[in-house]
Amino acid sequence: MPAHPAGRLGRQGAMKNPGRLLAGPAPAALSLAALTIAIAVVTAACSFLPGATADPRTELQREVAAHAARWELAAIDSYSFTITRGCFCPPESSGPFRVTVESGAVTAVTYDGQPVAGNAVAGFPLTIDAVFVALLALGPEAALRGTWDEARGFPTDVSVDPIPNAADDEFTIRIEAFEPAG
Numbered sequence: 001m002p003a004h005p006a007g008r009l010g011r012q013g014a015m016k017n018p019g020r021l022l023a024g025p026a027p028a029a030l031s032l033a034a035l036t037i038a039i040a041v042v043t044a045a046c047s048f049l050p051g052a053t054a055d056p057r058t059e060l061q062r063e064v065a066a067h068a069a070r071w072e073l074a075a076i077d078s079y080s081f082t083i084t085r086g087c088f089c090p091p092e093s094s095g096p097f098r099v100t101v102e103s104g105a106v107t108a109v110t111y112d113g114q115p116v117a118g119n120a121v122a123g124f125p126l127t128i129d130a131v132f133v134a135l136l137a138l139g140p141e142a143a144l145r146g147t148w149d150e151a152r153g154f155p156t157d158v159s160v161d162p163i164p165n166a167a168d169d170e171f172t173i174r175i176e177a178f179e180p181a182g
Contacts, residue, residue, distance in 0.1 A: 060144055061136070068132040070153025077104045078181035083131075085124065086172035093120050101127050102181065128154045131173060138162060149178065 084095040097116060100108040106126045109116040125131040135155070138144065139162065146158035154175060161170045 064132070064135050064144070064146075067148050067153040067155065068136065071128060071132065074152045076152065076180050078102045079128075079179060080181070081128070081178040082176045083125070084172075084174045084176075086174070087170075088168045093124075096176075097121065097124075097126075098177075099126050104129075125173070128175070131155060131158075131175070134173075135160070149175075152178075154178070 078101060080098065080100045082096045082098050084097070085093075087094055095111065098108075098110045099106060104127070109121055109126060111120070125134050131154070135144065135146075135158065138160065141163060143161040143164055144158060147156050148154065149156055155173065156176070157172070157174045159170070159172045163169050
């Protein structure tokens with residue numbers, strides 16, 4: 001399917017039935033493609049400065065941006081997947097959630113086969129684009145380890161420590177049972 005002219009990310013939180021899952025539309029966000037390109041340009045430019053050394057965070061941003069670009073090229077706008085968040089939070093707000101996305105918009109979220117209330121998934125990345133936005137927006141001090149779907153680029157298992165040496169801020173995101181529609 002062709003990518004949406006406004007960029008896929010702008011639709012990350014859009015829903016066909018917003019009253020069912022969330023109280024309102026998600027805030028507008030940068031385009032995944034624009035964010036990926038900006039990170040690539042800035043990190044490439046910095047590597048040419050005299051005395052520049054490899055920055056592990058810059059390398060991490062490049063790695064995530066490369067996977068995000070692969071996902072963007074796959075142009076899959078309708079799919080379903082299971083996402084689980086590992087965090088210091090109640091089990092009912094960490095999943096596993098089964099998410100259905102149609103034309104870039106979340107149309108259903110279930111937990112154990114039952115529809116999920118919006119407050120249980122508030123702030124949760126419910127599309128693959130939203131997962132990439134969260135990863136690309138991490139601060140320079142963040143640490144990330146991940147594995148990726150080789151064919152489509154999306155993360156299959158990532159561990160994030162937004163602020164090393166801070167207590168209880170670490171989280172993981174696992175994406176399983178990905179199925180493109182059609």
